[in-house]
Amino acid sequence: MNAPRTRVQRRPVHGVLLLDKPLGLSSNDALQKAKWLLRAEKAGHTGTLDPMATGVLPLCFGAATKFSQLHLDADKTYEAVAKLGVKTSTGDAEGEVIERRDVPAQIDLAALAVEFTGEMKQVPPMHSALKKDGKALYEYARAGVEVEREARDITVHSLAIAQIGADELKFVAQVSKGTYIRTLGEDIGEAIGCGAHLVSLRRVATGPFKIDQCVTLAQLEAMNEEERLAKLLPVEALLPDHERVTLPPEDAGRFLSGMRRRGNWADHEQVAVFGPDTILGTAHVKAGELIPGRLLAPTEIEQILGTRT
Template identity: 60%
Template sequence: MRNARPPRLPRRALHGVLLLDKPIGWTSNDALQKAKGILRAEKGGHTGTLDPLATGLLPLCFGAATKFSQASLDADKRYTATLHLGRTTSTGDLEGEVLEERPVDCDRAAIAAVLERFTGEIDQLPPMHSALKHEGRALYDYARAGVEVERTPRRVTIRSLAVLDWTAPTLVLDVLCTKGTYVRTLAEDIGRALGCGAHLAALRRTASGPLTLDGAVTIAELETLTPAARDALIRPIDCLLADWPALRLADDDAGRFLSGQRRRTAQADASAVRVYGPDPRAFLGSAHITRGELIADRLLSPVEVAAQLQPIPPVSIPETVTSTPQTAHGHEATT
C-alpha cells in the first residue's frame, strides 16, 4: 500500500519585511530558511549575520525588499549585553574553556569611568573565533586548528554604553554601536580595563537602524499563526529606510524616475532618500540628491510597485493529494 503525504505547497511572490526574534542556537540562515518555508516565500534574505549564541532582532527581507537589505546591514545596532566579570574564556563567550578567574572588586563609579573610555571611536582587534575571512577561510576555522592569524584592528564607534543592571559578577549593558562591532571583544576589553577580566555571557539585539523588537515574532509563534495572521506581520519594504528623508513624485515624474532618468528637485542635497509616487504606499526606490538632481540608486520594477498596492497573495493549496512514488525498496523516490 502506498503512503500518501500532503502535497508541497507552492511558493509565492512575497514582498516585505518580517521582524524575527531569533532564538539562541540558530544561525541567521537557519532562521531565514525556516521562516521562508512557513511563509511559502519565493525569495528571501537576512540583513546581516547574528551569532548563533545571540538572540533578538533579525529583519528578514522577502522579494523586492532584498534590494534594500544593505541599508539594514549598514545601520547602527543596539544590544543588551550580559557580561560575566572575573572570568575569561578561550572564545570570549560561554562556549570557550575557562582561562582565568579573578576576584571582582569594582563599584558603579569604576564601571562608569571605564565605560566612558570605550564610548566613541575605538579600535577593535577581530577575535579569532569569528566569521571574518582570511585567505578564504573563516577565522574560527584557524582557531579550531590552533592557528593564530595576524589581524588588523578595525575602527568602530560605540555611540552609547549604559548600565542596565549591576549585581556582581553580572554586568548588563545597553550598547548602541556601528556595524561591524564585536560586542564579545568589547566585553573582554571592558573586563580587562576593570582589572578582573570578563566574558560575554549573553547577547540580545534589540534594534537595527529604525527597526526594533516591537512587534517582532519568534519562529515558534509564527508556526502557530493562521496564514492570514502571518501575512499581517509582513511590513512594507520601506520600513528598512524609515529614518531616511522621503520624497514624493507626481505621476509623470514617478514613471521617469522608475526608468532611471534623473529629475530636478527643490529638495536639499542628501546622500540617501526614499522616493514615492503619488500614492504614499507606492514606494519606488532609493536615491540621492546632488546639486538639485534626484539620482536613482535602487529601483523597484513596475510589477513590484504595483504589488505594494494589492493584498498579499494567499498560498494556493492544491485540491487533490497524490500518492508518493516509491522505489522497489520502499523508499521515497527523489526527482
C-alpha cells in the same frame, strides 16, 4: 512507507519582518524558517546574529532585499551578561575555558563606563566571520591558527554597566557597525583585571527597529497566513533617513525606466522615491536632477499594489 513531503507553493512576498531570533539558531536558519512560513519566493537578512545571540533580526522579503545592504551601517543596541574571572577561547559560553582569575571585591562601574564609551580601536575576534585571504577567521581558529587582525575604528555611543552578582556584570551598549560585543565584554574584563566572557547576548535595537516590534518564530507558527502577512512592514521601512520625493504618474513611469527627472529639489544623497501609490526605489538629487539608484521592477510594484486591494 513514509508519506511524500508536501511541496510548499511559493509566492511573491514584499516587506520587512522583525524577528526576535531564538537562542541556538543561526540567522540563516531563522530566515529559512520564516521564509517557509510565509511561503516567500525571495528573502534575505540585514546582517547576522551569532547562534548564541537572540533579539532583533530584520528579515527582508521580495523587493525589500534590494535595500537590505543599507541597514548594515545602522547603530545597534545590545544587552549582555558577562561572567567575570573566566576567559574562554571564543569570548562566550560556547568556548573552552582557557584562564581563571580572582574577581576583585570592589569594581568601579562608573569609571568602566566612561573608559569604554566613545571612539576607540577594537581588534576583531578570531571566532568571527571576517575573511582573511578568502577564508573566515573562525575557520583558522578551529584549526588552531592565530591570524593577525588589524584593529578597527568603532564607537560605543552609550554604555550602562550594573553588577548583578559577585562575578557577573550586565551591560547595555549602543554601538556603531562592526562592534563585537564579545570583544567589548572581554576588554571590560581585562580592564577589571580578572578577564571575562559573555554568557548571554541580546540585540534589543537595530537602527529604528526595537525588540518590542518583533515577533517570535513560535508566534508566527501559531498564526494563519493572513496574520503572518500582517506582521510585515512596508519596503520603505528600511529607508527611514531618506528624503521622500513623490512623483506624478507620468514621471513615475519614466523614473522606473531609469530616466532622470528634473524638479525643484535640494541636493540630497539619500532619497526614497514614491509614485502615487507606492515606493519606486531610491535615488539621489544633484543640481535639481533626480538620479535613479536601486529601482523596483514593475512586476514587484504590481504585486505590492495587488496585496493592498
